[in-house]
Amino acid sequence: MLTSLELCAGAGGQALGLEKAGFAHEGLVEIDKHCCNTLRHNRPQWNVLEEDMRLFKDRSADFKGIDLLAGGLPCPPFSKAGKQLGQADERNLFDDAIDIIDAIRPQAVMFENVRGFLDAVFADYRQHLKKQLKKLGYHSEPKLLNASDFGVCQLRPRVVIMAIREERADHFQWPIPGQIKSPTVGETLLPMMRANGWPGAKAWAKQANEIAPTIVGGSKKHGGPDLGPTRARAAWASLGVEGRTIAPEAPEKDFVGMPRLTVQMVAKLQGFPDNWHFTGAKTNAYRQVGNAFPPPVAQAVGQQLNAALSARRLYSVA
Numbered sequence: 001m002l003t004s005l006e007l008c009a010g011a012g013g014q015a016l017g018l019e020k021a022g023f024a025h026e027g028l029v030e031i032d033k034h035c036c037n038t039l040r041h042n043r044p045q046w047n048v049l050e051e052d053m054r055l056f057k058d059r060s061a062d063f064k065g066i067d068l069l070a071g072g073l074p075c076p077p078f079s080k081a082g083k084q085l086g087q088a089d090e091r092n093l094f095d096d097a098i099d100i101i102d103a104i105r106p107q108a109v110m111f112e113n114v115r116g117f118l119d120a121v122f123a124d125y126r127q128h129l130k131k132q133l134k135k136l137g138y139h140s141e142p143k144l145l146n147a148s149d150f151g152v153c154q155l156r157p158r159v160v161i162m163a164i165r166e167e168r169a170d171h172f173q174w175p176i177p178g179q180i181k182s183p184t185v186g187e188t189l190l191p192m193m194r195a196n197g198w199p200g201a202k203a204w205a206k207q208a209n210e211i212a213p214t215i216v217g218g219s220k221k222h223g224g225p226d227l228g229p230t231r232a233r234a235a236w237a238s239l240g241v242e243g244r245t246i247a248p249e250a251p252e253k254d255f256v257g258m259p260r261l262t263v264q265m266v267a268k269l270q271g272f273p274d275n276w277h278f279t280g281a282k283t284n285a286y287r288q289v290g291n292a293f294p295p296p297v298a299q300a301v302g303q304q305l306n307a308a309l310s311a312r313r314l315y316s317v318a
Helices: 013-020 033-042 053-063 094-104 120-135 185-193 201-207 230-237 263-269 282-290 295-317
Strands: 002-007 023-030 048-050 068-071 108-114 138-146 157-165
Touching: 002 013, 002 053, 002 094, 002 295, 013 023, 013 068, 013 108, 013 295, 023 033, 023 053, 033 048, 033 282, 053 094, 068 094, 094 108, 094 120, 108 295, 120 138, 157 295, 185 201, 185 263, 263 282
Parallel strands: 002 023, 002 068, 023 048, 068 108
Antiparallel strands: 108 157, 138 157
């Protein structure tokens, strides 16, 4: 089985998808204690390293020999919702990640980030990273993927930066979008909405007949758990969802009005399985969900990467 090391693992979206794609995690580095608790709760066997990635890099050579270095590096430096300071942002960890790649020399690297990473303002920085990776022997390429193209009930564009050792790069092909039809919000959440006997669940599901807008609201600077700013809440309202707060549980039998989503419902829209539990209070749990990379997207890319690395490995043996 191919092995991996995950940086900035969050609550496990990418790690879960890569696990399903056939990667065994040698370690998961994450600084947030709430995310670490979630990872340990769901996968007690995983080696969760609760520490700052900048400190971890000093001993990252301990993981030399793994097949894949993956991670979700901080998005705020490149997000349109922020100042887009990029390399100048103190939260930017791409250069630290290059140091870790140099120390470990994996067969492939897979990082995900926000769509803003591809903005013209970061063209020089992207070229800088590409040159650094080429010096280390990697062919790199960023790709914008939409979660809804991979069976996720959400319009969630994410950039995946793939870097593969040059002698293996020709074996990798990006997954073909649109092979799995994404269900609507109503189809996805109907069983959860009627869990407490709410008689209006079926009618609500019929109205919620589109995929969800991008789930936001995962920032630590954000006031509390909600589905985003005014424009986002208006989009949710068109689907019959009250987006100003997150509910502790599904609507009761006597509920009247627009229902709110629970943390687990939002996780469902992100593509997490029902048995993946987010630990901690509602606000912390929701932030974990809001910042996650949809597991089905990670799985789709991971399967292609697994096939590429395995094919090359078999070819080399032959």
